[in-house]
Amino acid sequence: MSDILIGRQQILDSKLNLYAYEILFRGHDFDLKDQEGAAQATNQVITDTLLEIGLNDIVGTSKAFINFTTQNLLEKTPLHLPKDRIVIEVLEDVVVNQDLIDTLKEFSRLGYTIALDDFVLTPDWVPLLTFADIVKLDVMAMPLADTLTLIEQLKPYQVKLLAEKVESQAEYLALKKAGCELFQGFFFSKPNIVAGKRLDINQAAAIKLLGLINDPEVDFNQLSTTISQDIGLSFKLLHYINSAFFALPNKIKSIKHAVTYLGLNEVKRWINILTLTSLANKTNALFRHILTRSRMCELLAQQYHEDPAHLFLIGMMSCLDSLMDMPIAELLAQLPLTEDVERAILHHEGIAGEILAYVISYERWELSSQRLSRIHPENIGAIYIQSINWTDDVLADINC
Structure with a gap:
Protein backbone atom coordinates (compact mmCIF):
# COMPACT_ATOMS: atom_id res chain seq x y z
CA MET A 1 0.00 0.00 0.00
CA LYS A 190 -16.79 7.11 27.50
CA PRO A 191 -18.05 6.22 30.98
CA ASN A 192 -21.41 7.49 32.16
CA ILE A 193 -20.18 7.80 35.72
CA VAL A 194 -22.78 7.90 38.50
CA ALA A 195 -21.65 9.10 41.92
CA GLY A 196 -21.80 6.45 44.60
CA LYS A 197 -22.10 3.50 42.20
CA ARG A 198 -21.01 0.14 43.60
CA LEU A 199 -20.14 -3.16 42.00
CA ASP A 200 -22.79 -5.87 42.21
CA ILE A 201 -21.87 -9.43 43.16
CA ASN A 202 -21.32 -10.72 39.61
CA GLN A 203 -19.19 -7.73 38.70
CA ALA A 204 -17.17 -8.10 41.90
CA ALA A 205 -16.50 -11.76 41.04
CA ALA A 206 -15.39 -10.74 37.54
CA ILE A 207 -13.03 -8.12 38.98
CA LYS A 208 -11.66 -10.78 41.36
CA LEU A 209 -11.01 -13.11 38.42
CA LEU A 210 -9.25 -10.32 36.53
CA GLY A 211 -7.09 -9.76 39.57
CA LEU A 212 -6.23 -13.44 39.81
CA ILE A 213 -5.22 -13.96 36.20
CA ASN A 214 -3.16 -10.77 36.05
CA ASP A 215 -1.29 -11.45 39.28
CA PRO A 216 2.40 -11.87 38.34
CA GLU A 217 2.53 -14.89 40.68
CA VAL A 218 -0.40 -16.76 39.13
CA ASP A 219 0.33 -20.32 38.05
CA PHE A 220 -1.24 -22.97 35.84
CA ASN A 221 -2.89 -24.78 38.75
CA GLN A 222 -4.72 -21.64 39.92
CA LEU A 223 -5.88 -20.80 36.41
CA SER A 224 -6.98 -24.36 35.71
CA THR A 225 -8.97 -24.55 38.93
CA THR A 226 -10.67 -21.19 38.31
CA ILE A 227 -11.70 -22.13 34.78
CA SER A 228 -12.81 -25.65 35.77
CA GLN A 229 -15.23 -24.23 38.34
CA ASP A 230 -17.16 -22.32 35.65
CA ILE A 231 -18.89 -24.42 32.99
CA GLY A 232 -19.23 -21.40 30.69
CA LEU A 233 -15.50 -20.62 30.82
CA SER A 234 -14.67 -24.30 30.36
CA PHE A 235 -16.85 -24.57 27.26
CA LYS A 236 -15.47 -21.36 25.77
CA LEU A 237 -11.89 -22.44 26.37
CA LEU A 238 -12.41 -25.80 24.67
CA HIS A 239 -14.23 -24.16 21.77
CA TYR A 240 -11.44 -21.59 21.42
CA ILE A 241 -8.65 -24.16 21.40
CA ASN A 242 -10.56 -26.14 18.77
CA SER A 243 -10.64 -23.15 16.41
CA ALA A 244 -8.57 -22.73 13.28
CA PHE A 245 -5.92 -20.80 15.26
CA PHE A 246 -4.50 -24.02 16.68
CA ALA A 247 -3.50 -27.35 15.15
CA LEU A 248 -4.14 -29.83 17.95
CA PRO A 249 -1.82 -32.86 17.83
CA ASN A 250 -3.94 -34.74 20.39
CA LYS A 251 -7.34 -34.57 22.05
CA ILE A 252 -7.59 -32.37 25.16
CA LYS A 253 -7.79 -34.47 28.33
CA SER A 254 -8.48 -31.74 30.91
CA ILE A 255 -8.76 -28.00 31.44
CA LYS A 256 -5.20 -28.06 32.84
CA HIS A 257 -4.09 -29.78 29.63
CA ALA A 258 -5.77 -27.02 27.59
CA VAL A 259 -4.19 -24.26 29.69
CA THR A 260 -0.76 -25.89 29.41
CA TYR A 261 -1.11 -26.29 25.64
CA LEU A 262 -2.10 -22.67 25.03
CA GLY A 263 0.48 -21.17 27.34
CA LEU A 264 0.08 -18.71 30.20
CA ASN A 265 0.04 -15.48 28.18
CA GLU A 266 -2.50 -16.74 25.64
CA VAL A 267 -4.84 -17.99 28.38
CA LYS A 268 -4.51 -14.71 30.28
CA ARG A 269 -5.46 -12.73 27.21
CA TRP A 270 -8.39 -15.02 26.45
CA ILE A 271 -9.77 -14.83 30.01
CA ASN A 272 -9.28 -11.04 30.07
CA ILE A 273 -11.50 -10.78 26.99
CA LEU A 274 -14.21 -13.11 28.24
CA THR A 275 -14.27 -11.59 31.72
CA LEU A 276 -14.57 -8.04 30.45
CA THR A 277 -17.46 -9.02 28.19
CA SER A 278 -19.32 -10.18 31.30
CA LEU A 279 -18.73 -7.03 33.32
CA ALA A 280 -21.44 -4.84 31.87
CA ASN A 281 -24.34 -4.80 29.45
CA LYS A 282 -22.57 -2.87 26.72
CA THR A 283 -22.85 -2.93 22.96
CA ASN A 284 -20.86 -5.06 20.58
CA ALA A 285 -19.55 -1.81 19.10
CA LEU A 286 -17.74 -1.00 22.34
CA PHE A 287 -16.17 -4.46 22.62
CA ARG A 288 -15.01 -4.21 19.01
CA HIS A 289 -13.41 -0.87 19.86
CA ILE A 290 -11.70 -2.31 22.98
CA LEU A 291 -10.31 -5.40 21.27
CA THR A 292 -8.97 -3.44 18.31
CA ARG A 293 -7.21 -1.03 20.68
CA SER A 294 -5.70 -3.89 22.70
CA ARG A 295 -4.48 -5.73 19.63
CA MET A 296 -2.91 -2.58 18.17
CA CYS A 297 -1.05 -2.01 21.44
CA GLU A 298 0.14 -5.61 21.36
CA LEU A 299 1.40 -5.43 17.78
CA LEU A 300 3.08 -2.06 18.31
CA ALA A 301 4.86 -3.50 21.36
CA GLN A 302 6.69 -5.89 19.04
CA GLN A 303 7.98 -2.93 17.02
CA TYR A 304 9.47 -1.41 20.20
CA HIS A 305 10.75 -4.67 21.72
CA GLU A 306 8.23 -4.40 24.56
CA ASP A 307 6.29 -7.32 26.06
CA PRO A 308 3.25 -7.81 23.76
CA ALA A 309 1.12 -9.43 26.49
CA HIS A 310 1.86 -6.47 28.77
CA LEU A 311 0.71 -3.96 26.16
CA PHE A 312 -2.40 -5.99 25.34
CA LEU A 313 -3.37 -5.85 29.01
CA ILE A 314 -2.74 -2.10 29.16
CA GLY A 315 -4.87 -1.49 26.06
CA MET A 316 -7.72 -3.54 27.47
CA MET A 317 -7.59 -2.15 31.02
CA SER A 318 -7.55 1.41 29.65
CA CYS A 319 -11.19 0.87 28.59
CA LEU A 320 -12.39 -0.54 31.91
CA ASP A 321 -14.15 2.70 32.90
CA SER A 322 -16.25 2.61 29.71
CA LEU A 323 -17.44 -0.89 30.56
CA MET A 324 -18.13 -0.27 34.23
CA ASP A 325 -19.21 3.38 34.21
CA MET A 326 -16.84 4.03 37.10
CA PRO A 327 -13.65 6.11 37.40
CA ILE A 328 -10.69 4.29 35.93
CA ALA A 329 -8.43 5.00 38.91
CA GLU A 330 -10.97 3.47 41.29
CA LEU A 331 -11.22 0.32 39.18
CA LEU A 332 -7.46 -0.09 38.72
CA ALA A 333 -7.03 0.18 42.49
CA GLN A 334 -9.01 -3.05 42.87
CA LEU A 335 -6.58 -5.02 40.67
CA PRO A 336 -3.10 -6.28 41.58
CA LEU A 337 -1.54 -4.53 38.60
CA THR A 338 2.04 -3.34 38.55
CA GLU A 339 2.68 0.37 39.02
CA ASP A 340 3.89 0.86 35.45
CA VAL A 341 0.52 -0.40 34.13
CA GLU A 342 -1.34 2.22 36.15
CA ARG A 343 1.08 4.97 35.09
CA ALA A 344 0.72 4.02 31.44
CA ILE A 345 -3.09 4.07 31.61
CA LEU A 346 -3.61 7.07 33.87
CA HIS A 347 -0.76 9.32 32.72
CA HIS A 348 0.56 7.76 29.46
CA GLU A 349 4.00 7.48 31.05
CA GLY A 350 6.84 5.32 29.74
CA ILE A 351 7.08 3.62 26.35
CA ALA A 352 3.92 1.62 27.14
CA GLY A 353 2.06 4.86 27.86
CA GLU A 354 3.34 6.37 24.62
CA ILE A 355 2.13 3.36 22.66
CA LEU A 356 -1.31 3.60 24.30
CA ALA A 357 -1.49 7.35 23.57
CA TYR A 358 -0.48 6.69 19.96
CA VAL A 359 -3.25 4.11 19.50
CA ILE A 360 -5.87 6.39 21.08
CA SER A 361 -4.77 9.21 18.76
CA TYR A 362 -5.13 6.92 15.76
CA GLU A 363 -8.62 5.86 16.89
CA ARG A 364 -9.67 9.49 17.08
CA TRP A 365 -7.86 10.36 13.85
CA GLU A 366 -5.78 12.95 15.71
CA LEU A 367 -2.70 12.08 13.71
CA SER A 368 -0.79 15.25 14.49
CA SER A 369 -0.46 14.15 18.12
CA GLN A 370 1.20 10.82 17.31
CA ARG A 371 4.69 10.50 18.77
CA LEU A 372 6.07 7.09 17.76
CA SER A 373 8.51 8.27 15.12
CA ARG A 374 9.91 4.79 14.39
CA ILE A 375 6.58 3.55 13.03
CA HIS A 376 6.29 4.13 9.28
CA PRO A 377 2.83 4.90 7.81
CA GLU A 378 2.63 1.64 5.91
CA ASN A 379 3.44 -0.27 9.11
CA ILE A 380 0.77 1.37 11.24
CA GLY A 381 -1.73 0.91 8.42
CA ALA A 382 -0.95 -2.80 8.24
CA ILE A 383 -1.11 -3.12 12.03
CA TYR A 384 -4.50 -1.41 12.07
CA ILE A 385 -5.92 -3.80 9.45
CA GLN A 386 -4.44 -6.80 11.28
CA SER A 387 -6.10 -5.61 14.48
CA ILE A 388 -9.47 -5.25 12.80
CA ASN A 389 -9.29 -8.74 11.30
CA TRP A 390 -8.16 -10.30 14.58
CA THR A 391 -11.03 -8.59 16.43
CA ASP A 392 -13.56 -9.95 13.96
CA ASP A 393 -12.23 -13.47 14.51
CA VAL A 394 -12.26 -13.18 18.30
CA LEU A 395 -15.79 -11.77 18.46
CA ALA A 396 -17.03 -14.54 16.18
CA ASP A 397 -15.57 -17.05 18.61
CA ILE A 398 -16.94 -15.34 21.74
CA ASN A 399 -20.42 -15.06 20.28
CA CYS A 400 -20.57 -18.74 19.34
Whole structure:
Protein backbone atom coordinates (compact mmCIF):
# COMPACT_ATOMS: atom_id res chain seq x y z
CA MET A 1 0.00 0.00 0.00
CA SER A 2 1.14 3.59 -0.49
CA ASP A 3 1.83 6.06 2.30
CA ILE A 4 -1.88 6.83 2.69
CA LEU A 5 -3.13 6.06 6.18
CA ILE A 6 -6.50 4.32 6.34
CA GLY A 7 -8.78 4.55 9.36
CA ARG A 8 -12.43 4.08 10.15
CA GLN A 9 -14.98 5.41 12.61
CA GLN A 10 -18.08 3.58 13.74
CA ILE A 11 -21.56 4.84 12.89
CA LEU A 12 -24.18 3.47 15.27
CA ASP A 13 -27.96 3.22 15.17
CA SER A 14 -30.29 4.48 17.90
CA LYS A 15 -29.75 1.27 19.90
CA LEU A 16 -25.97 1.71 19.61
CA ASN A 17 -25.61 -1.24 17.27
CA LEU A 18 -23.12 -0.98 14.42
CA TYR A 19 -24.69 0.55 11.29
CA ALA A 20 -21.69 1.45 9.12
CA TYR A 21 -18.17 2.87 9.13
CA GLU A 22 -16.84 6.13 7.78
CA ILE A 23 -13.56 5.57 5.95
CA LEU A 24 -10.88 8.05 7.02
CA PHE A 25 -7.68 8.75 5.15
CA ARG A 26 -4.63 10.96 5.13
CA GLY A 27 -1.47 11.06 3.05
CA HIS A 28 1.90 12.79 2.78
CA ASP A 29 1.96 13.46 -0.95
CA PHE A 30 -1.24 15.45 -1.24
CA ASP A 31 -3.04 18.27 0.51
CA LEU A 32 -6.65 17.54 1.40
CA LYS A 33 -7.37 21.26 1.42
CA ASP A 34 -6.45 21.42 -2.23
CA GLN A 35 -9.39 20.34 -4.40
CA GLU A 36 -7.30 18.46 -6.93
CA GLY A 37 -5.22 16.85 -4.19
CA ALA A 38 -8.32 15.80 -2.26
CA ALA A 39 -9.83 14.25 -5.38
CA GLN A 40 -6.60 12.34 -5.95
CA ALA A 41 -6.66 11.22 -2.32
CA THR A 42 -10.18 9.84 -2.61
CA ASN A 43 -9.29 7.96 -5.79
CA GLN A 44 -6.22 6.52 -4.05
CA VAL A 45 -8.30 5.43 -1.05
CA ILE A 46 -10.71 3.67 -3.36
CA THR A 47 -7.80 1.85 -5.01
CA ASP A 48 -6.24 0.93 -1.66
CA THR A 49 -9.53 -0.09 -0.10
CA LEU A 50 -10.89 -2.23 -2.90
CA LEU A 51 -7.81 -3.55 -4.67
CA GLU A 52 -4.99 -3.71 -2.13
CA ILE A 53 -6.73 -4.22 1.21
CA GLY A 54 -10.24 -5.31 0.39
CA LEU A 55 -13.41 -3.57 1.52
CA ASN A 56 -14.43 -6.51 3.70
CA ASP A 57 -11.17 -6.34 5.65
CA ILE A 58 -11.89 -2.75 6.62
CA VAL A 59 -15.65 -2.66 7.20
CA GLY A 60 -16.69 -6.32 7.17
CA THR A 61 -20.26 -6.66 5.93
CA SER A 62 -21.12 -3.09 6.93
CA LYS A 63 -21.47 -0.16 4.54
CA ALA A 64 -18.62 2.31 4.07
CA PHE A 65 -19.21 6.06 4.08
CA ILE A 66 -16.65 7.59 1.67
CA ASN A 67 -16.01 11.32 1.21
CA PHE A 68 -16.20 12.59 -2.37
CA THR A 69 -15.10 15.99 -3.67
CA THR A 70 -16.83 17.97 -6.41
CA GLN A 71 -14.29 16.65 -8.93
CA ASN A 72 -14.85 13.03 -7.80
CA LEU A 73 -18.59 13.40 -8.17
CA LEU A 74 -18.55 15.09 -11.57
CA GLU A 75 -16.10 12.45 -12.83
CA LYS A 76 -18.60 9.87 -11.51
CA THR A 77 -15.96 8.08 -9.47
CA PRO A 78 -18.60 6.42 -7.21
CA LEU A 79 -19.82 4.35 -10.16
CA HIS A 80 -16.66 2.24 -9.79
CA LEU A 81 -17.88 1.10 -6.37
CA PRO A 82 -20.67 -1.36 -5.43
CA LYS A 83 -23.84 0.57 -4.64
CA ASP A 84 -24.90 -1.86 -1.92
CA ARG A 85 -21.62 -1.42 0.01
CA ILE A 86 -20.95 2.31 0.03
CA VAL A 87 -22.54 5.60 1.00
CA ILE A 88 -21.61 8.60 -1.15
CA GLU A 89 -20.71 11.33 1.33
CA VAL A 90 -20.99 14.78 -0.25
CA LEU A 91 -18.54 17.12 1.46
CA GLU A 92 -19.78 20.44 2.81
CA ASP A 93 -17.43 22.46 0.60
CA VAL A 94 -18.68 21.12 -2.75
CA VAL A 95 -19.95 23.65 -5.26
CA VAL A 96 -23.69 23.05 -5.60
CA ASN A 97 -24.80 23.80 -9.15
CA GLN A 98 -27.06 22.15 -11.71
CA ASP A 99 -24.32 19.81 -12.95
CA LEU A 100 -23.74 18.50 -9.44
CA ILE A 101 -27.47 18.15 -8.75
CA ASP A 102 -27.99 16.20 -11.98
CA THR A 103 -25.03 13.92 -11.18
CA LEU A 104 -26.28 13.16 -7.67
CA LYS A 105 -29.79 12.50 -8.97
CA GLU A 106 -28.29 9.97 -11.37
CA PHE A 107 -26.51 8.22 -8.49
CA SER A 108 -29.77 8.16 -6.56
CA ARG A 109 -31.72 6.67 -9.49
CA LEU A 110 -29.07 3.95 -9.80
CA GLY A 111 -29.62 2.96 -6.17
CA TYR A 112 -26.67 4.62 -4.43
CA THR A 113 -27.14 5.97 -0.89
CA ILE A 114 -26.28 9.67 -0.59
CA ALA A 115 -25.28 11.48 2.61
CA LEU A 116 -24.78 15.22 2.99
CA ASP A 117 -21.85 15.95 5.30
CA ASP A 118 -21.78 18.74 7.95
CA PHE A 119 -25.12 19.99 6.69
CA VAL A 120 -26.20 23.62 7.07
CA LEU A 121 -29.63 24.61 5.76
CA THR A 122 -29.02 27.14 2.99
CA PRO A 123 -30.97 27.79 -0.24
CA ASP A 124 -28.20 26.18 -2.34
CA TRP A 125 -28.52 22.87 -0.50
CA VAL A 126 -32.32 22.59 -0.32
CA PRO A 127 -32.61 20.89 -3.77
CA LEU A 128 -30.34 18.07 -2.54
CA LEU A 129 -32.76 17.25 0.27
CA THR A 130 -35.32 15.97 -2.23
CA PHE A 131 -33.21 12.90 -3.06
CA ALA A 132 -30.59 12.62 -0.28
CA ASP A 133 -30.93 9.66 2.08
CA ILE A 134 -28.88 10.81 5.08
CA VAL A 135 -28.04 14.23 6.50
CA LYS A 136 -25.05 14.48 8.81
CA LEU A 137 -25.13 17.15 11.53
CA ASP A 138 -21.90 18.29 13.18
CA VAL A 139 -23.05 18.83 16.76
CA MET A 140 -19.76 20.50 17.74
CA ALA A 141 -20.15 23.18 15.08
CA MET A 142 -23.07 24.88 16.83
CA PRO A 143 -24.82 25.02 20.21
CA LEU A 144 -27.05 22.02 20.94
CA ALA A 145 -30.14 24.26 20.88
CA ASP A 146 -29.33 25.33 17.30
CA THR A 147 -28.84 21.69 16.28
CA LEU A 148 -32.24 20.80 17.72
CA THR A 149 -33.79 23.68 15.75
CA LEU A 150 -32.17 22.42 12.55
CA ILE A 151 -33.54 18.94 13.23
CA GLU A 152 -37.05 20.39 13.40
CA GLN A 153 -36.51 22.23 10.11
CA LEU A 154 -35.44 18.98 8.41
CA LYS A 155 -38.41 16.89 9.56
CA PRO A 156 -40.52 17.59 6.43
CA TYR A 157 -37.84 15.87 4.32
CA GLN A 158 -37.54 12.08 4.00
CA VAL A 159 -33.99 11.82 5.31
CA LYS A 160 -32.27 9.98 8.13
CA LEU A 161 -30.45 12.29 10.50
CA LEU A 162 -26.93 11.35 11.58
CA ALA A 163 -25.43 13.26 14.52
CA GLU A 164 -21.64 13.25 14.31
CA LYS A 165 -18.99 14.25 16.86
CA VAL A 166 -21.30 13.26 19.71
CA GLU A 167 -19.14 13.36 22.81
CA SER A 168 -21.47 12.64 25.73
CA GLN A 169 -24.36 10.44 26.77
CA ALA A 170 -26.45 13.56 27.45
CA GLU A 171 -25.98 14.75 23.85
CA TYR A 172 -26.81 11.31 22.50
CA LEU A 173 -30.05 11.08 24.51
CA ALA A 174 -31.16 14.62 23.57
CA LEU A 175 -30.44 14.08 19.87
CA LYS A 176 -32.10 10.67 19.86
CA LYS A 177 -35.22 12.16 21.46
CA ALA A 178 -35.20 14.94 18.86
CA GLY A 179 -35.28 12.45 15.98
CA CYS A 180 -31.70 11.50 15.08
CA GLU A 181 -31.45 7.84 14.04
CA LEU A 182 -27.69 7.47 13.53
CA PHE A 183 -24.75 8.56 15.68
CA GLN A 184 -21.01 9.01 15.29
CA GLY A 185 -18.49 9.99 17.94
CA PHE A 186 -16.74 8.69 21.03
CA PHE A 187 -19.61 9.05 23.50
CA PHE A 188 -20.22 5.29 23.41
CA SER A 189 -16.69 4.58 24.67
CA LYS A 190 -16.79 7.11 27.50
CA PRO A 191 -18.05 6.22 30.98
CA ASN A 192 -21.41 7.49 32.16
CA ILE A 193 -20.18 7.80 35.72
CA VAL A 194 -22.78 7.90 38.50
CA ALA A 195 -21.65 9.10 41.92
CA GLY A 196 -21.80 6.45 44.60
CA LYS A 197 -22.10 3.50 42.20
CA ARG A 198 -21.01 0.14 43.60
CA LEU A 199 -20.14 -3.16 42.00
CA ASP A 200 -22.79 -5.87 42.21
CA ILE A 201 -21.87 -9.43 43.16
CA ASN A 202 -21.32 -10.72 39.61
CA GLN A 203 -19.19 -7.73 38.70
CA ALA A 204 -17.17 -8.10 41.90
CA ALA A 205 -16.50 -11.76 41.04
CA ALA A 206 -15.39 -10.74 37.54
CA ILE A 207 -13.03 -8.12 38.98
CA LYS A 208 -11.66 -10.78 41.36
CA LEU A 209 -11.01 -13.11 38.42
CA LEU A 210 -9.25 -10.32 36.53
CA GLY A 211 -7.09 -9.76 39.57
CA LEU A 212 -6.23 -13.44 39.81
CA ILE A 213 -5.22 -13.96 36.20
CA ASN A 214 -3.16 -10.77 36.05
CA ASP A 215 -1.29 -11.45 39.28
CA PRO A 216 2.40 -11.87 38.34
CA GLU A 217 2.53 -14.89 40.68
CA VAL A 218 -0.40 -16.76 39.13
CA ASP A 219 0.33 -20.32 38.05
CA PHE A 220 -1.24 -22.97 35.84
CA ASN A 221 -2.89 -24.78 38.75
CA GLN A 222 -4.72 -21.64 39.92
CA LEU A 223 -5.88 -20.80 36.41
CA SER A 224 -6.98 -24.36 35.71
CA THR A 225 -8.97 -24.55 38.93
CA THR A 226 -10.67 -21.19 38.31
CA ILE A 227 -11.70 -22.13 34.78
CA SER A 228 -12.81 -25.65 35.77
CA GLN A 229 -15.23 -24.23 38.34
CA ASP A 230 -17.16 -22.32 35.65
CA ILE A 231 -18.89 -24.42 32.99
CA GLY A 232 -19.23 -21.40 30.69
CA LEU A 233 -15.50 -20.62 30.82
CA SER A 234 -14.67 -24.30 30.36
CA PHE A 235 -16.85 -24.57 27.26
CA LYS A 236 -15.47 -21.36 25.77
CA LEU A 237 -11.89 -22.44 26.37
CA LEU A 238 -12.41 -25.80 24.67
CA HIS A 239 -14.23 -24.16 21.77
CA TYR A 240 -11.44 -21.59 21.42
CA ILE A 241 -8.65 -24.16 21.40
CA ASN A 242 -10.56 -26.14 18.77
CA SER A 243 -10.64 -23.15 16.41
CA ALA A 244 -8.57 -22.73 13.28
CA PHE A 245 -5.92 -20.80 15.26
CA PHE A 246 -4.50 -24.02 16.68
CA ALA A 247 -3.50 -27.35 15.15
CA LEU A 248 -4.14 -29.83 17.95
CA PRO A 249 -1.82 -32.86 17.83
CA ASN A 250 -3.94 -34.74 20.39
CA LYS A 251 -7.34 -34.57 22.05
CA ILE A 252 -7.59 -32.37 25.16
CA LYS A 253 -7.79 -34.47 28.33
CA SER A 254 -8.48 -31.74 30.91
CA ILE A 255 -8.76 -28.00 31.44
CA LYS A 256 -5.20 -28.06 32.84
CA HIS A 257 -4.09 -29.78 29.63
CA ALA A 258 -5.77 -27.02 27.59
CA VAL A 259 -4.19 -24.26 29.69
CA THR A 260 -0.76 -25.89 29.41
CA TYR A 261 -1.11 -26.29 25.64
CA LEU A 262 -2.10 -22.67 25.03
CA GLY A 263 0.48 -21.17 27.34
CA LEU A 264 0.08 -18.71 30.20
CA ASN A 265 0.04 -15.48 28.18
CA GLU A 266 -2.50 -16.74 25.64
CA VAL A 267 -4.84 -17.99 28.38
CA LYS A 268 -4.51 -14.71 30.28
CA ARG A 269 -5.46 -12.73 27.21
CA TRP A 270 -8.39 -15.02 26.45
CA ILE A 271 -9.77 -14.83 30.01
CA ASN A 272 -9.28 -11.04 30.07
CA ILE A 273 -11.50 -10.78 26.99
CA LEU A 274 -14.21 -13.11 28.24
CA THR A 275 -14.27 -11.59 31.72
CA LEU A 276 -14.57 -8.04 30.45
CA THR A 277 -17.46 -9.02 28.19
CA SER A 278 -19.32 -10.18 31.30
CA LEU A 279 -18.73 -7.03 33.32
CA ALA A 280 -21.44 -4.84 31.87
CA ASN A 281 -24.34 -4.80 29.45
CA LYS A 282 -22.57 -2.87 26.72
CA THR A 283 -22.85 -2.93 22.96
CA ASN A 284 -20.86 -5.06 20.58
CA ALA A 285 -19.55 -1.81 19.10
CA LEU A 286 -17.74 -1.00 22.34
CA PHE A 287 -16.17 -4.46 22.62
CA ARG A 288 -15.01 -4.21 19.01
CA HIS A 289 -13.41 -0.87 19.86
CA ILE A 290 -11.70 -2.31 22.98
CA LEU A 291 -10.31 -5.40 21.27
CA THR A 292 -8.97 -3.44 18.31
CA ARG A 293 -7.21 -1.03 20.68
CA SER A 294 -5.70 -3.89 22.70
CA ARG A 295 -4.48 -5.73 19.63
CA MET A 296 -2.91 -2.58 18.17
CA CYS A 297 -1.05 -2.01 21.44
CA GLU A 298 0.14 -5.61 21.36
CA LEU A 299 1.40 -5.43 17.78
CA LEU A 300 3.08 -2.06 18.31
CA ALA A 301 4.86 -3.50 21.36
CA GLN A 302 6.69 -5.89 19.04
CA GLN A 303 7.98 -2.93 17.02
CA TYR A 304 9.47 -1.41 20.20
CA HIS A 305 10.75 -4.67 21.72
CA GLU A 306 8.23 -4.40 24.56
CA ASP A 307 6.29 -7.32 26.06
CA PRO A 308 3.25 -7.81 23.76
CA ALA A 309 1.12 -9.43 26.49
CA HIS A 310 1.86 -6.47 28.77
CA LEU A 311 0.71 -3.96 26.16
CA PHE A 312 -2.40 -5.99 25.34
CA LEU A 313 -3.37 -5.85 29.01
CA ILE A 314 -2.74 -2.10 29.16
CA GLY A 315 -4.87 -1.49 26.06
CA MET A 316 -7.72 -3.54 27.47
CA MET A 317 -7.59 -2.15 31.02
CA SER A 318 -7.55 1.41 29.65
CA CYS A 319 -11.19 0.87 28.59
CA LEU A 320 -12.39 -0.54 31.91
CA ASP A 321 -14.15 2.70 32.90
CA SER A 322 -16.25 2.61 29.71
CA LEU A 323 -17.44 -0.89 30.56
CA MET A 324 -18.13 -0.27 34.23
CA ASP A 325 -19.21 3.38 34.21
CA MET A 326 -16.84 4.03 37.10
CA PRO A 327 -13.65 6.11 37.40
CA ILE A 328 -10.69 4.29 35.93
CA ALA A 329 -8.43 5.00 38.91
CA GLU A 330 -10.97 3.47 41.29
CA LEU A 331 -11.22 0.32 39.18
CA LEU A 332 -7.46 -0.09 38.72
CA ALA A 333 -7.03 0.18 42.49
CA GLN A 334 -9.01 -3.05 42.87
CA LEU A 335 -6.58 -5.02 40.67
CA PRO A 336 -3.10 -6.28 41.58
CA LEU A 337 -1.54 -4.53 38.60
CA THR A 338 2.04 -3.34 38.55
CA GLU A 339 2.68 0.37 39.02
CA ASP A 340 3.89 0.86 35.45
CA VAL A 341 0.52 -0.40 34.13
CA GLU A 342 -1.34 2.22 36.15
CA ARG A 343 1.08 4.97 35.09
CA ALA A 344 0.72 4.02 31.44
CA ILE A 345 -3.09 4.07 31.61
CA LEU A 346 -3.61 7.07 33.87
CA HIS A 347 -0.76 9.32 32.72
CA HIS A 348 0.56 7.76 29.46
CA GLU A 349 4.00 7.48 31.05
CA GLY A 350 6.84 5.32 29.74
CA ILE A 351 7.08 3.62 26.35
CA ALA A 352 3.92 1.62 27.14
CA GLY A 353 2.06 4.86 27.86
CA GLU A 354 3.34 6.37 24.62
CA ILE A 355 2.13 3.36 22.66
CA LEU A 356 -1.31 3.60 24.30
CA ALA A 357 -1.49 7.35 23.57
CA TYR A 358 -0.48 6.69 19.96
CA VAL A 359 -3.25 4.11 19.50
CA ILE A 360 -5.87 6.39 21.08
CA SER A 361 -4.77 9.21 18.76
CA TYR A 362 -5.13 6.92 15.76
CA GLU A 363 -8.62 5.86 16.89
CA ARG A 364 -9.67 9.49 17.08
CA TRP A 365 -7.86 10.36 13.85
CA GLU A 366 -5.78 12.95 15.71
CA LEU A 367 -2.70 12.08 13.71
CA SER A 368 -0.79 15.25 14.49
CA SER A 369 -0.46 14.15 18.12
CA GLN A 370 1.20 10.82 17.31
CA ARG A 371 4.69 10.50 18.77
CA LEU A 372 6.07 7.09 17.76
CA SER A 373 8.51 8.27 15.12
CA ARG A 374 9.91 4.79 14.39
CA ILE A 375 6.58 3.55 13.03
CA HIS A 376 6.29 4.13 9.28
CA PRO A 377 2.83 4.90 7.81
CA GLU A 378 2.63 1.64 5.91
CA ASN A 379 3.44 -0.27 9.11
CA ILE A 380 0.77 1.37 11.24
CA GLY A 381 -1.73 0.91 8.42
CA ALA A 382 -0.95 -2.80 8.24
CA ILE A 383 -1.11 -3.12 12.03
CA TYR A 384 -4.50 -1.41 12.07
CA ILE A 385 -5.92 -3.80 9.45
CA GLN A 386 -4.44 -6.80 11.28
CA SER A 387 -6.10 -5.61 14.48
CA ILE A 388 -9.47 -5.25 12.80
CA ASN A 389 -9.29 -8.74 11.30
CA TRP A 390 -8.16 -10.30 14.58
CA THR A 391 -11.03 -8.59 16.43
CA ASP A 392 -13.56 -9.95 13.96
CA ASP A 393 -12.23 -13.47 14.51
CA VAL A 394 -12.26 -13.18 18.30
CA LEU A 395 -15.79 -11.77 18.46
CA ALA A 396 -17.03 -14.54 16.18
CA ASP A 397 -15.57 -17.05 18.61
CA ILE A 398 -16.94 -15.34 21.74
CA ASN A 399 -20.42 -15.06 20.28
CA CYS A 400 -20.57 -18.74 19.34
